[in-house]
């Protein structure tokens with residue numbers, strides 16, 4: 224037997240583990256009161272690690288649909304960093320965290336709904352196709 | 358004011374999907390009444406985040422062919438393997454084993470030697486012998502000659518052990534289940550999202566796509582509606598054979614739901630809760 228050589232099909236850099244999604248509060252607007260400065264939970268930038276335009280844009284859309292949200296925008300600071308910044312500013316009725324939770328829940332509802340639609344259409348289509356063949 | 362209940366529940370037209378064509382290779386469908394960001398998320402996931410199985414490690418025992426080890430290793434990586442059972446296989450980074458085991462990998466062996474004079478012997482994907490019947494190189498019937506990996510002359514021999522692993526195309530394109538995902542909206546360019554470069558006549562130089570037959574052409578004196586948004590998306594998903602086209606779409610939805618769940622998890626478990634949840638009411 225000749226020398227055994229281990230070889231990966233491509234560069235070994237690809238072996239790195241992709242970061243698991245993680246949320247960090249990046250920036251909160253300070254809110255001044257007569258009792259001092261406190262962070263305002265109605266204007267927050269969330270940093271989501273491991274997500275990109277795929278989730279970012281869709282999430283931005285569902286959050287913006289909420290009438291209690293005054294502003295929502297996202298950015299990817301650098302393309303080689305798996306990092307997503309999501310800025311949410313809300314009215315005084317809800318906090319940014321609540322808006323984000325609501326946005327995620329709405330996106331799930333929408334995604335579930337479209338998925339079910341696809342399953343139903345797919346079943347119907349299969350039946351029709353097999354009927355045509357017989 | 359009416360309480361806000363969410364995207365689907367808040368009245369208005371609900372999303373619809375209509376399948377136009379479904380074969381073993383492709384699925385054509387129209388997604389309507391949803392946002393561009395949602396349609397684009399689906400497209401991006403189908404291309405880059407639906408998990409499949411592909412050869413990731415190659416151990417060379419013998420290679421006397423004219424091709425270099427890394428060249429052959431790269432070609433092996435690109436061979437589509439049946440990934441319909443990919444869900445049941447673990448990512449090796451999530452597996453408790455060191456390196457590779459039955460739960461997170463599949464072993465494929467290749468041993469070919471040319472013994473005939475004056476002919477070349479083709480080494481193809483059909484020569485790969487898998488230790489897992491669920492994960493084999495794809496083959497379109499018995500007449501399919503397989504995918505060419507290398508050609509051998511008399512006396513030349515290749516003997517390798519391949520380890521196939523689960524992965525996504527975000528890491529390496531070999532894991533993509535799609536050959537192509539065609540995506541279009543607004544074939545008549547009513548929204549003016551495209552700026553056509555023309556010499557004389559826009560209509561002559563930019564004929565409408567096939568999808569225009571299923572869309573609504575603008576009226577002759579239709580005024581540009583700057584508030585209009587795209588809401589009709591034409592998809593055509595073509596598989597490389599490792600997965601059924603309808604399964605690619607289904608797995609994409611599942612993956613999107615998983616992504617939402619993991620962010621929701623992050624929201625409950627992280628230091629997010631450390632910040633004050635009660636907004637300051639005094640101004």
Ligand SMILES: [Zn+2]
Pocket residue numbers: 449452453454455456457458459460461462
């Ligand atoms: Zn393992």
